[in-house]
Amino acid sequence: MFKVAVAGASGYAGGELLRLLLGHPQVQIGALTAAGSAGDVLARHQPHLPALADVVIQPTNPDVLAGHDVVFLALPHGASAVLAEQLDARVVIDCGADFRLIDSVAWQQFYGTEHAGSWAYGLPELATAEGPQRDHLQGARRIAVPGCYPTACSLALAPAFAEQLVQTEQVVIVAASGTSGAGRSLKPHLLGSETMGSMSPYGVGGSHRHTPEIEQNLSAAAGRPVTVSFTPTLAPMSRGILATCTASIAPGVSVDDVRAAYENAYGTEAFVHLLPEGSWPTTGAVLGSNNAVLQVAVDERVGRVVIVCAIDNLTKGTAGGAVQNMNLALGLPETMGLPTTGVAP
Amino acid sequence: MFKVAVAGASGYAGGELLRLLLGHPQVQIGALTAAGSAGDVLARHQPHLPALADVVIQPTNPDVLAGHDVVFLALPHGASAVLAEQLDARVVIDCGADFRLIDSVAWQQFYGTEHAGSWAYGLPELATAEGPQRDHLQGARRIAVPGCYPTACSLALAPAFAEQLVQTEQVVIVAASGTSGAGRSLKPHLLGSETMGSMSPYGVGGSHRHTPEIEQNLSAAAGRPVTVSFTPTLAPMSRGILATCTASIAPGVSVDDVRAAYENAYGTEAFVHLLPEGSWPTTGAVLGSNNAVLQVAVDERVGRVVIVCAIDNLTKGTAGGAVQNMNLALGLPETMGLPTTGVAP
Amino acid sequence: MFKVAVAGASGYAGGELLRLLLGHPQVQIGALTAAGSAGDVLARHQPHLPALADVVIQPTNPDVLAGHDVVFLALPHGASAVLAEQLDARVVIDCGADFRLIDSVAWQQFYGTEHAGSWAYGLPELATAEGPQRDHLQGARRIAVPGCYPTACSLALAPAFAEQLVQTEQVVIVAASGTSGAGRSLKPHLLGSETMGSMSPYGVGGSHRHTPEIEQNLSAAAGRPVTVSFTPTLAPMSRGILATCTASIAPGVSVDDVRAAYENAYGTEAFVHLLPEGSWPTTGAVLGSNNAVLQVAVDERVGRVVIVCAIDNLTKGTAGGAVQNMNLALGLPETMGLPTTGVAP
Amino acid sequence: MFKVAVAGASGYAGGELLRLLLGHPQVQIGALTAAGSAGDVLARHQPHLPALADVVIQPTNPDVLAGHDVVFLALPHGASAVLAEQLDARVVIDCGADFRLIDSVAWQQFYGTEHAGSWAYGLPELATAEGPQRDHLQGARRIAVPGCYPTACSLALAPAFAEQLVQTEQVVIVAASGTSGAGRSLKPHLLGSETMGSMSPYGVGGSHRHTPEIEQNLSAAAGRPVTVSFTPTLAPMSRGILATCTASIAPGVSVDDVRAAYENAYGTEAFVHLLPEGSWPTTGAVLGSNNAVLQVAVDERVGRVVIVCAIDNLTKGTAGGAVQNMNLALGLPETMGLPTTGVAP
Secondary structure: OEEEEOOOOHHHHHHHHHHHHHHOOOOEEEEEEOOOOOOOEEHHHHOOOOHOOOOOEEOOHHHHHHHHOOEEOOOOOHOOOOOOOOOOOOOEEEEEOOOOOOHHHHHHHOOOOOOOOEEEEEOOOOOOOOOOOHHOOOOOOOOOOOOHHHHHHHHHHHOOOOOOOOOOOOOEEEEEHHHHHHHOOOOOHEHHHHHHHOOOOOOOOOOOOOOEEEEEHHHHHHHOOOOOEEEEEOOOOOOOOEEEEEEEOOOOHHHHHHHHHHHHHHHHOEEEEEEOOOOOOOOOHHHHOOEEEEEEEEEEOOOEEHHHHHHHOOOHHHHHHHHHHHHHHHOOOOOOOOOOOOOOO | EEEEEEEEOOOOOOOOOHHHHHOOEEEEEEEEEOOOOOOOHHHHHOOOOHHOOOOOEEEOHHHHHHHOOOEOOOOOOHHHHHOOOOOOOOEEEEEOOOOOOOOOOHHHHHHHOOOOOOEEEEEOOOOOOOOOOOHHHOOEEEOOOHHHHHHHHHHHHHHHOOOOOEEEEEOOOEEEEEEEOOOOOOOHHHEEHHOOOOOOEOOOOOOOOOHHHHHHHHHHOOOOOEEEEEEEOOOOOOOOOOEEEEEEEOOOHHHHHHHHHHHHOOOOOOEEEEEEOOOOOOOOHHHOOEEEEEEEEEEOOOOOEEEEEEEEEOHHHHHHHHHHHHHHOOOOOOOOOOOOOOOOO | OOEEEEOOOOOOHHHHHHHHOOOOOOOEEEEEEEOOOOOOHHHHOOOOOOOOOOEEOOOOHHHOOOOOOEEEEOOOOOOOHHHHOOOOOEEEEEOOOOOOOOOHHHHHHHOOOOOOOOEEEOOOOOOOOOOOOOOOOOOOOEEEEEOHHHHHHHHOOOOOOOOOOOOOOOEEEEEEHHHHHOOOOOOHHHHHHHHHOOOOOOOOOOOOOOHHHHHHHHHHHOOOOEEEEEEEEEEEOOOOOOEEEEEEEEOOOOOOHHHHHHHHHOOOOOOOOOOOOOOOOOOHHOOOOOOOOEEEEOOOOOOOOEEEEEEEOOOHHHHHHHHHHHHHOOOOOOOOOOOOOOOOO | OEEEEEEEOOOHHHHHHHHHHHHOOOOEEEEEEEOOOOOOOOOHHOOOHHHOOOOOOOOOOHHHHHHEEEEEEOOOOOOHHHHHOOOOOOOOOOOOOOOOOOOOOHHHHHHOOOOOOOEEHHHHHHHOOOOOOOOHOOOEEEEOOOOOHHHHHHHHHHHHHOOOEEEOOOEEEEEOOOHHHHOOOOHHHHHHHOOOOOOEEEEOOOOOOOHHHHHHHHHHHHHHOOOEEEEEEEEEOOEEEEEEEEEEEEOOOHHHHHHHHHHHHHHOOOEEEOOOOOOOOHHHHHOOOOOOOEEEEOOOOEEEEEEEEEOOOOHHHHHHHHHHHHHHHHHHOOOOOOOOOOOOO
């Protein structure tokens, strides 16, 4: 059994981590910490976790987090970098952005602060010309969990880039996310009255912070720089990301070539599934699971590949990805404790 | 390992059964059957269950269902009664209504057909003066799973009746259900365009078929006849029941008496939880779990107890209750394979 | 043309008032005021009102509100009472609670502050033994708009009380409201992630402040004191109230008697409609309209009348009711400028 | 007063037409017709229209539709073409697709039937190098109302093409629509249980029938052929389209050039609004109105313009557009009877 702490236990990512960790056979849950809600019992913030209802949330600091085998950080941007240096845990897994980007210039451009550095990037299934990227996660001690959008978008497009089936420019992604992706922030546009029955875009024009992370992943897949037009939208649902990803097809590439690339990339993956022809992903079908489901199409009229990917932003997109990384880091079976069935309808 | 078949595998109850059975450590999934969708692969109807994606649905008949330790029936009203007689399984668990009612007159009044008889009624936590009703389920061979509304309403009110804290008349229940309670029926009022952003009542005036079942349970708890005014409503959500249950308080009963009765009834239950004072149930917090959460209040101005109960209609209200009953019938731990954490937010 | 000001123009009630006033042929919109958002253009808070996009919100004070024929107050509890004394407008219409209750004791019990007094109560269709209550609103100078729940619940039950068809005790109401009823408050439980897909109760046990207002109206209808068990619930939709209202039927009363009472009470009303037998109200069908739709049933098994009423909480339940009152106060046709078609689906 | 008939009065487009026509000061509503629901009262299908509750739906045929000044056709694909020839009305306005496409080859490719011809295309604000296209609609006798997606997408992109600011290839559009866009079809994937909480794509790879219509409009704007990658998605809401439209920017074009083009195109339009910088469209803000709201951004990193447009698919996207066309055809003020305020929140 590994003793695990969660920093940021009162937020949505923290709650999802705890939901999954409660079902993990090799985990003992230790300290739960937060900032503003320290001193509260967990039930006040996570009523869906009755097994932990009476646990008192402690303040987030190195002393409270000491003595654990694994510490998950589910904190606001910038908070992880400072804290991480002071942690003694064998494995630290950051669900935030602080250590995702390799490129300091991109970090400063999109985040506006000093770059804290980069950790092993935790997307095991990320396709490259050399195969998926899980090797560097096995036994890793510090792991940066991908952002929710980059998870969906990179899984959707990386195989096409890894096999040079598409061009590195004119990549366009439009993705819809449930509101939990914005966390439990008290902002007017996140109220139920505003979000129910309404869709809205944000970060339009390339300003969303997940843009350079998507480009980093696709460039790694392609072996050369890839640029992306990325537009996120907010959808009237709590959970889920549906990413519609399109790219200009390389000359002579057929739809069979494309399908073959995805079957090759994901045929043996436990969580990433190319659907049979004629079926299309829905976020409902992956709700609560660690699955990513994809379908590909080629629009020959306009010479474009369209790949649609659905994930649960809190599971595969955050906490499920984090637990998957923990399993790799600890030498456990990669799929241990992770649900592969969605909660539908 | 027990070999389990599901008849009605393409519906919502069938899908939820399979979600839970896939996570059950003592179950091997056998035949999946249905009527109209026989011949299809399961993925076409249950895309959230990738582990069973390629299983071909077989027709529902005794031959296909033969040779299993357990058969779950998730069929329309009336279909179970005919089929059940022909099944050789050690345990048959009916998620439909056919065998729930003891009273043939009530059956005919509300269902309009001949009464097929009654099986062991599968609500283990149902409070009576003699304690919860799980004994008769241990080792049972034929079990009728309660209706979704009766599960919520009976858990909400039975302890008060079992301890004679409320009066047997003037009981009023108004409950809201998600649309999955109506199954995958192609009816205009169940379209997303009609249900999103709208609430509506149905079965008003006591005509809903769950009314006599609720009365049967509360009468068992009280040890004398109880009548109920029950109004169900359709809420704009896929899953969940919120039942607001009120009864006239008996003379001299205090709020402490009421809380004590519920603590006494459910204090050791794994799935039924009286929330701490000041917390109120939400259906969101129990989504996907086998939990029922309750809170009680006494309105002294009008002399009424108000108990609110939230469940997931497909889990505790149908498939989770069914698996809990299977565990009891097979002598397995009652909680085996059943989620106690909700998928929230 | 009458010059009209709205205090509280950046909230949901204020926005709905402006939506309706923009369509009113005898109104010229004057000052728009608010507290925290003074100085902003209206578009920032009410993007659905392009005709007023560039209007700058002014601070709420008597000087800004001076010189108008009509002032609507859409302010938090307690704010209206202080301001109202200083207003010179011919007609002041308060959408808040400050002047709704006649009984100072009830006010202090439920609101905990000193009672500011009572204004003409603005529910023109409220049935009493002497007929509807609109006379005292014609030419009134100060009008208190009913709360949203009291509007639905009183329209649902008053005719039965006015004709002594039901008993004054054992009245039970459970109502579901969309989230806009809570205003634009930044509270965690009102976030989209919490409200979508979830129902929850609040104010259980008789503590909701609309309880004494409902009792005041029903007592006026009955001509003797009526007490009510009232439980509100929050539903996953932006707008709408569905009120399920039940009462114990008086001896010898038939369902025909009940229908006749409602046909008699509302047969000539423009906004309140008893549906044909077999049809039931949905909040979707009244969205955006000033309609209240009702249906009645008698549950003979338990001797109860069940009346269900659907309104749009922001229209008939707040701003539409307010404009209807303005029409009466100014001597305009009562229905002027008020939509009688819903926006569905 | 003009006498107006609606064929297809029991569907969603028909219901929305009637909602708008009831508020139109120059219209007298005549025959309401349908196929399967002929003989029913309208209330059974359109409960939001109490003013027409008792109108009996007649069968759709030329005799019933004879003698009207205007006939609106809100029928399934293919039904309009046959019927239209037999209508004697001065003005016939088809909300279906039959007469939208000029190109017979494109028609046959996407619809698979014989092309019925083309009528005046009813998007008055469609920008071209010669200005908006409303002239040919003034006094027109036969008008094809644009599809809902083409309305949003063409309004979003046409000004950029009309001023040659973007390139005619590599145009990518991803749009989200509410479920009412699919009509009242009884299909499993349109059930509330399936659509609530879930997003899904359809028609991926360029197969959606609105694709050639979008291309037709943008080609008209550009004065040369434009091709489009178009992916529609189904969002968990009843109404609304959010279209995210991107194109490769022409060399030397600045964001100021782009904004100027849109201000120029829509500055005097009543229904189409470029939002102020910093504001983004939401479908909630236009619900129930005839407005289209847009915002533009230039992503300089990747050389792309991103324009987002929100409309109500049933209002501006169907019935509101149809009434706007009727106004033009009859010589009435273009905006008569059309709401310009949304129903929000």
